[in-house]
Amino acid sequence: MAIENKSTVAYVGTDAVAEAMRQINPDVVAAYPITPQTAIVETFSTMAANGLVDTEMVNVESEHSAMSATIGASASGSRAMTCTSSQGLGLMWETLYIASGLRLPIVMPNVNRALSAPINIHCDHSDSMGARDSGWIQLFSENAQEAYDNTIQAIKIAENSNVYLPVMVLLDGFIISHAIERMELLEDNKVKDFVGEVNTPYSLLDPNNPVTVGSFDGLYGYYFEFKKQQEEAMKNSFSVIKEVGEDFGKLSGRSYEFFETEYMEDAEFGFLVLGSAAGTVRHHVKCLRENGIPAGMIKLRTYRPFPGKELVEATSHLKALAVMDRSDTFAGGMGGPVFMDLRSAYYDYDKKPLMTNYIYGLGGRDLSVELVQQATEEMQDIVRNGEVKQTVNYLGLKE
Amino acid sequence: MSTRLKDLSKKDEILKGGHRLCAGCGASIAVRQILKGLPDDVELVVSNPTGCLEVSTTIYPYTSWNCSYIHSAFENVASTLSGVESAYRSLKKQGKTDKDYRFVVFAGDGGTYDIGFQALSGALERNHRMVYVCYNNEAYMNTGIQRSGATLKGAWTTTSPHGEESYGKAENRKDLTSIVAAHDIPYVAQASISNWRDAVKKAQKAFEADGPAFINILSPCHRGWRYPMEQTVEVAKKAVETCAWPLYEVENGEYNLTGKVKEKKPVEEYLKMQGRFAHLFKKEENKEVLDSIQQYIDEKWERIKYLAGEE
Ligand SMILES: Cc1ncc(C[n+]2csc(CCOP(=O)(O)OP(=O)(O)O)c2C)c(N)n1
Ligand code: SF4
Numbered sequence: 268m269a270i271e272n273k274s275t276v277a278y279v280g281t282d283a284v285a286e287a288m289r290q291i292n293p294d295v296v297a298a299y300p301i302t303p304q305t306a307i308v309e310t311f312s313t314m315a316a317n318g319l320v321d322t323e324m325v326n327v328e329s330e331h332s333a334m335s336a337t338i339g340a341s342a343s344g345s346r347a348m349t350c351t352s353s354q355g356l357g358l359m360w361e362t363l364y365i366a367s368g369l370r371l372p373i374v375m376p377n378v379n380r381a382l383s384a385p386i387n388i389h390c391d392h393s394d395s396m397g398a399r400d401s402g403w404i405q406l407f408s409e410n411a412q413e414a415y416d417n418t419i420q421a422i423k424i425a426e427n428s429n430v431y432l433p434v435m436v437l438l439d440g441f442i443i444s445h446a447i448e449r450m451e452l453l454e455d456n457k458v459k460d461f462v463g464e465v466n467t468p469y470s471l472l473d474p475n476n477p478v479t480v481g482s483f484d485g486l487y488g489y490y491f492e493f494k495k496q497q498e499e500a501m502k503n504s505f506s507v508i509k510e511v512g513e514d515f516g517k518l519s520g521r522s523y524e525f526f527e528t529e530y531m532e533d534a535e536f537g538f539l540v541l542g543s544a545a546g547t548v549r550h551h552v553k554c555l556r557e558n559g560i561p562a563g564m565i566k567l568r569t570y571r572p573f574p575g576k577e578l579v580e581a582t583s584h585l586k587a588l589a590v591m592d593r594s595d596t597f598a599g600g601m602g603g604p605v606f607m608d609l610r611s612a613y614y615d616y617d618k619k620p621l622m623t624n625y626i627y628g629l630g631g632r633d634l635s636v637e638l639v640q641q642a643t644e645e646m647q648d649i650v651r652n653g654e655v656k657q658t659v660n661y662l663g664l665k666e
Numbered sequence: 667m668s669t670r671l672k673d674l675s676k677k678d679e680i681l682k683g684g685h686r687l688c689a690g691c692g693a694s695i696a697v698r699q700i701l702k703g704l705p706d707d708v709e710l711v712v713s714n715p716t717g718c719l720e721v722s723t724t725i726y727p728y729t730s731w732n733c734s735y736i737h738s739a740f741e742n743v744a745s746t747l748s749g750v751e752s753a754y755r756s757l758k759k760q761g762k763t764d765k766d767y768r769f770v771v772f773a774g775d776g777g778t779y780d781i782g783f784q785a786l787s788g789a790l791e792r793n794h795r796m797v798y799v800c801y802n803n804e805a806y807m808n809t810g811i812q813r814s815g816a817t818l819k820g821a822w823t824t825t826s827p828h829g830e831e832s833y834g835k836a837e838n839r840k841d842l843t844s845i846v847a848a849h850d851i852p853y854v855a856q857a858s859i860s861n862w863r864d865a866v867k868k869a870q871k872a873f874e875a876d877g878p879a880f881i882n883i884l885s886p887c888h889r890g891w892r893y894p895m896e897q898t899v900e901v902a903k904k905a906v907e908t909c910a911w912p913l914y915e916v917e918n919g920e921y922n923l924t925g926k927v928k929e930k931k932p933v934e935e936y937l938k939m940q941g942r943f944a945h946l947f948k949k950e951e952n953k954e955v956l957d958s959i960q961q962y963i964d965e966k967w968e969r970i971k972y973l974a975g976e977e
Contacts, residue, residue, distance in 0.1 A: 294756040297749060323756040325748060328788030332745030335785065338738050339713075339749025345756055347749065365738050471734040471750055472757065474709045474765055479729035481737035483721045 274452050280443035281306035283411040283450060284350065284376045284436075287418035289314045290458035291374075294345035294465065297325035297336035302388045303440040304352040304378040330355035334362035334375075341371040342480050344470025346422070348373065352440060353380035356394045360401070366433045367402030367497060369480060370468050372425035373433040375403075376418055379542065379593075380440040381630045389631020390440040392541065393594035396604045402497050404434040404504055405571040407541045412450040413568075414438040416521060419458055423511045426466040429503040437570075439543040441631065453519055461518055501572045508569055525574035527566045528581055530556055534563025536587040536620075536646045539578070541567050541605065544591060544627070544634045551639040562643065567605070575612030585620040587649040589642055593628045602626070602659040621655050627662040638663045667705070669866045674702045678732070680710065685730040686722040690895030692885030692902065693719045695859040696801040697772055700881065703869025708766045711736065711750055715743035715777035718808040718887075719801065741781040743771050744789035744798065751794045768873055769796040775816035776806040778882075779842050790849040790878045797872045797879045800842070803887035811890040815840045818910070819962065820955050821942045823890070828945040833955045838962050846880045847916045853879035855915035855924075859886075860903035864913055864924050871917065884911045892941020904936040909967040914974060921973040930967070933960050 278286070284307050288296070296315070298308045315324045325340075327333045333349045340347035351359065356377055366373050377395050381387040395405060406421060408414040414436060421434035438444060453461075469478050484490045509524065516522020529549055531537060540548050545566040555562040565581060582588050592603020601607055602624035613619045625642050628634050642662060649655055668674070681697045697719070704710060710733040714720035720737050723730040738746045747769050757763045778786060778800040786798065805823050806812040813826040819838045822828050826835035847854045852875040857865040865883060872879035886902050888895040905911035906925055910933050913925035934956060937943040946952045971977055 294760070295749060295752050297745075297752070321756065321760050323752040323759075325752045325792065327745060327748070328784060328791070331742060332748070332785050332788055335738060335742035335745035336749030336752065339736065339746040339751075340753040340756075341749075342736055343711075343750045343753035343757075345753035347753065361739055362742065369738075471711050471736055472709075472754055472763060472765070472767065473734075477732070477734045479724055479731055479735045482724035482726040482729065483737075484726045485721060486725050487727065489726055 276450060276452055277447050278411055278450055279306070279445050279447050280411040280414050280438050281378070281445070282310055283415040284418055284438070285310035285314065286452060287415045288348060289320055290453070290455050291346070291348070291419065291422055291462055292320045292459070293322050293348045295323050295325065295337070295340035295347040296349060297327050297333045297340065297347070298349045299327050299330045299333045299351070299355060301330070301352045301355040303380060303444045304350050304355070306444070307350045307376065307378070330358040331362060334359040334366065337373050338362060338366050338369065338371060341373050341467060342369060342469070343472045344465070344467050346465040348375065350376040350378070352378040353382055353394045356398060357382060360398065363398050363401040363403060365481070368493065370431040370500070371433060372431055372467060374418065374421040374425055374436065375433065376414065376436040376438065378440045378444045379437055387630040388440070390442050391593045391629045391631065392437070395435060395437050396594045398435065399571055399604060402432065402501070403571065404432055404501070404508070406434065406436050407568055407570055408436065408438045408443065409543055409545045409566060411443055411448040412521070414443060415450060415452070416515065416519065416523065419461065420511050420515050420523065422462045424504060424507055427507045428466065430500050430507050431468045432497070432500050432504060437542065442543040451519070457518060461515070504572055505574070523568060525567070525569040525577055526581070527568065529564045531563040531565065531581060533561060534585060535561040536589070536650055537563040537565060537582060537585050538589045538591055539565045539567060539582070539605065539609065540591040541570065542593065544593065547634050547636060548591070548639055551636050551643070555643065570605070573608050573612070575608065578609060579612050579616055582620060583616060583618045587623070587646050588620040589623050589625055589646055591625045591627060595626055595629070600659060621649050621653070623649065623655055623657070624659045625662045626659065632663050634663070667870050669863050674866065677702055680732050681723065682730045682732055684728070686725060687718065688889060688895070690888050690898050691718070692803060692859050692887060692898050693801045695898070696799070696883045696885040699859060699862050699865040700770070700799050700869040700883070702866045703873055704768060705873055708768050710734070711747070711767065711769050713737065713743050713747045713750070713769070713771050715773045715782055716740035716808070717774035717777055719772055719774070721808060740777055742785050743773050743777060743782055744785040747771055747796050748789045748792065748794045751796055771796060771798045773798065773800055774807070775800055775802045775804060776814045779815035779840060787849065790846065790851050790880070793877050795877055797881070800882045801885040802882055803885050803890060804839070805887070805890045807887050807890050816842065819959055820946050822945060823942070833946065833952050841966065843882045850919065851878045851880065852876060852918055853915070855881045856911065856913055857881055857883040858902045858906050858911055858913060859883060860899050860906055861913060861925050868915060868924070871915070890942065892944070893939055897939065901939050904939060907931045908933045908936040908963070910936050910963050912967055912970045914970055921970070921975070923971065923974045923976055933963050
């Protein structure tokens, strides 16, 4: 299909996100700077200062207030966004649950960064993994292009009446946020039409329908039912994420699914990976294939909701599967969060690959091709011997 | 605008009956007095942080609020309403609404002096047009009478109990009204539910202010202060008469004493009405504490008079 009038640019990830936000033109953006997210707030503030958007900027005094003000704005029937990283997301923790519990379609890019202590500004996924059970949809991006594409799609997913859940768009700190990449932008009016008019479930500013938002559930007890409804909405979001991904493909030539597979059909062993590390793993898997080694990979985009069944279907024919986690759960030897989720998804199935977990890249530690090769050799051993010697492995630790 | 009782009584009540605040609670009196100052023909959004007023008026599936209302958490009422007010400005600028809205917070002293202070200060600095009302009952009542930054020295609370080594809360309260005034916002006032006309007038000014306005209104709680529930207004009145709670306003930086005190009464008259100070009168050595409370109140009163250009 021919896609007309696309423009190709060289952008850093933060500019890609800011550009998506400009095209979305939210009514309110409340935000607070934190490395490596800062450039998004700065660039977007400049756009607002130049009148390129209709947005009211609220330069709050903390991330707790950033999410609180975004909640107030979204509950007022406006399209409201914020963005953050690391400690900022940590400070928002309490209010993340309020945003999802009030069913507010807020969209928030989070530039993944390690959590203190020790203080570390570089990439890992521990910040967003800490928020994985807060009722937010989480979409991971491999590069600036995907961060841009996901941000636009997130609006449409969040504001779907069968969903009404907040969406977090994840991009790896510095690796995506600060590296210049070639990417394609859509035209302004195409994005405008795609996201459409704002759609929130209710508004404080509708004079004919006053609402009480955030009531106290202390006496009659409906909390449980509300939480069940959130889980239903999360289930509904599967088909919405799929449809929006397809529609986006018609618009841009880049369609999106829950995950992407490479060489998986006839693979003997495979890697499951999230975020920017997918590039390195893909490159390596391609080299392995060129040497006749039957490797494959899956890049997981939709981490919440978790497409467990689909992942099982895509990997159950493997002899061995390595799950790559850029964060730990400190559960005492159980491995990283993605590994635990996928192992759990496999429980009901008889046919399953031998599984290992590679925890890598914490605090920005580089994932080199050599390290992926090290993991490859271990995977080949597992295939050969039919047993896993060590389930949870820390890849690239200093001796 | 009129502050005649006859006219005010005709105004619609926005906080409806049927809420679950204790009988004799100062908070509902404060809310009703302040909302009597709302101009006619405006739309209203109310916000509460977590606290007695919030849990008693929004028990799902019921609500006592005959207007739009939002509660999000304990420490973020000012930032939540900042977002609402910003959405309003955005939609108004884009021609998506032509209504005239007012935004008001009713927050306890805990949600204002302590945990919510950062959000409050930020919202004031950013100049959001909202009326922030602290219904001040000088402790965390919703969680069972714990000390707050607004609790008067010497008071018993469950986290500042008196005992062999303690006479109750050891510290003076912080002067939040002055701290708020230091933000140079258009309107700041201290009010008391005992002086309703004064409170309504202050509310009227606050709702007209072109920017943030703050009212700290003394709203006694008989559960926490330990007095018979029918004495709420009398206790508040005594706070004003002893100058333990001076009534004043700061209008565009100008200090003005509002409730004139003809003859300042000793603070003991106020303290003796309340069980939370009863221990101070039982031990001889607590005389010193009583003196220091009196001294604190005198100093604050002299300062306010000076700022207001009196004497
Ligand atoms: C982050 C957080 N910490 C603590 C609490 C528990 N809590 C709820 S209400 C409250 C005290 C409220 O006191 P105040 O603001 O003075 O209002 P009042 O109940 O006296 O009307 C506390 C400590 C909470 N809800 N959230
Ligand atoms: S405990 Fe005190 S503040 Fe709370 S409702 Fe009862 S009287 Fe009012």
